Amino acid sequence: MSGNRGVRAARIYDEIDPDEGQRVLVDGMWPRGIRKDDPRVGIWCKEVAPSKELREWYNHRPERFGEFAARYEAELAGNPALDELRKRAERGVVTLVTATRQLDGTHLAVLVELLTRGKD
Secondary structure, three states: OEEEOOEEEEEOOOOOOOOOOEEEEOOOOOOOOOOOOOOOOOEEOHHHOOOHHHHHHHOOOHHHHHHHHHHHHHHHOOOHHHHHHHHHHHHOOEEEEEOOOOOOOOHHHHHHHHHHHOOO
16 A cells, blocks of 8 residues: 555555545446445545546556556546545545556556645
8 A cells, every 4th residue: 555645545455454544446347356335445436537448548558657647637637526536635544446456557546646746
């Protein structure tokens, strides 16, 4: 798990840390093997997940991460769900969770950076 300014990142399969605040699942699809009432989910905010087209274009190719981050940030511009995540982070610790194996180089890393940077 990583953290910065009230925003943390973790895998959905990680056990809950008592200091992680509100968990928010930020994937567009429900993770395999996780029940709908699993406490490791918290709330599901699929509205901040990257579009299917962007995910397919990126395909977790490290050389495309910079472009992916820019395109994803553009997709999120004016997104009310992102604004709600910002408000949650201002009120206390928020842990963004994903089913992705590696947290670096994913939409989760971009979200953490956007939320810790604050509003432009």
